[in-house]
Amino acid sequence: MTSRILIVDDDPHIRDVVRIAAEGAGFATAEASNGQSAITHVTREDIDLVVLDIGMPQMDGFDCCKQIRMHSNVPVLFLTAQDDEVDRVLGFQLGADDFVSKPFSPRELVLRIKAILARGKSAPVSALSHGALSMDSLRHSCSIAGMELGLTATEFSLLAILLATPEQVYDRNQLIQQIYGPNSTMSGRTVDSHLRNIRGKAKELGCRDILVTVHGVGVKLGPCSG
CATH class of the missing domain: 3.40.50.2300 (Response regulator)
Incomplete structure (x- = not known):
């Protein structure tokens, strides 16, 4: 289409x-x-x-x-x-x-x-879940405890990367390369803005632990307790 x-x-x-x-x-x-x-x-x-x-x-x-x-x-x-x-x-x-x-x-x-x-x-796999968080890349849908989490295409891709390997800590450069490609000139502040948006939207649904910052290293998926 x-x-x-x-x-x-x-x-x-x-x-x-x-x-x-x-x-x-x-x-x-x-x-x-x-x-x-x-x-x-x-x-x-x-x-x-x-x-x-x-x-x-x-x-x-x-x-x-x-x-x-x-x-x-x-x-x-x-x-x-x-x-x-x-x-x-x-x-x-x-x-x-x-x-x-x-x-x-x-x-x-x-x-x-x-x-x-x-x-x-696209996303690493079609459907994934972790705690109260669920994502389906085929339907481009994401929810927390059954409530829709509205994400932009970039936010969706970023969260899908973290959800695919919830125990892995990613630094800014790794996330930039996976989302924008290895030759991207995007800054770390760009990734920070997307992560801030994801946190804010999840917080509105009652989930305050969707992401965890590992100081000096990077960020990974949180417990997503909902």
């Missing part, structure tokens, strides 16, 4: 560049020129990934992502005019899956899109 990409940017030229690259790679596309229109698309259509510009007037990309996350865990790839780590950290805290800085290579953008979609469709 062809994945559908929503392109959100107030600049029609940028939308054209992304659309041509995405459709050339075999994706279907939809377009929105502002954040409110993007939210309408996400809530009414089957969208597999959102390419979202940060610097839009009225509703910027961050506010748009907040609204999207109220309705959906669809993967979000931010387009940003500057390579600012503060913006990246904030974006990941809001549930973004990746960033591409303008000006960007259409080929790199397509590769990033494919990588995000692949993370959402």
